[in-house]
Amino acid sequence: MTKTWADVHCFFRGLTAKLEDDCRDKWLIRQFTQYLEWQGMSDFTGFSEETFSLFVEQKKRPEQETIGSGANGGAWREGLEWFGFH
Numbered sequence: 001m002t003k004t005w006a007d008v009h010c011f012f013r014g015l016t017a018k019l020e021d022d023c024r025d026k027w028l029i030r031q032f033t034q035y036l037e038w039q040g041m042s043d044f045t046g047f048s049e050e051t052f053s054l055f056v057e058q059k060k061r062p063e064q065e066t067i068g069s070g071a072n073g074g075a076w077r078e079g080l081e082w083f084g085f086h
Helices: 005-016 024-038 049-055 075-082
Strands: none
Touching: 005 024
């Protein structure tokens, strides 16, 4: 039986639910599954908070405007909330 990288990803992602949070194995498995996701070797797993990290920056200088200021200021926040990020 031939296994795909998506199958491997699914298997290891399922293992993380069975391991304790402070387990080193769980950390390593998460790193591996994240690598597979970033390389496009897994099925779509949804959006994570990291996906939107570029849009959530603090102002570097007072005169700079960040995404989220101005007329459409709340639009990106509403999008984050819609995906379950608060």
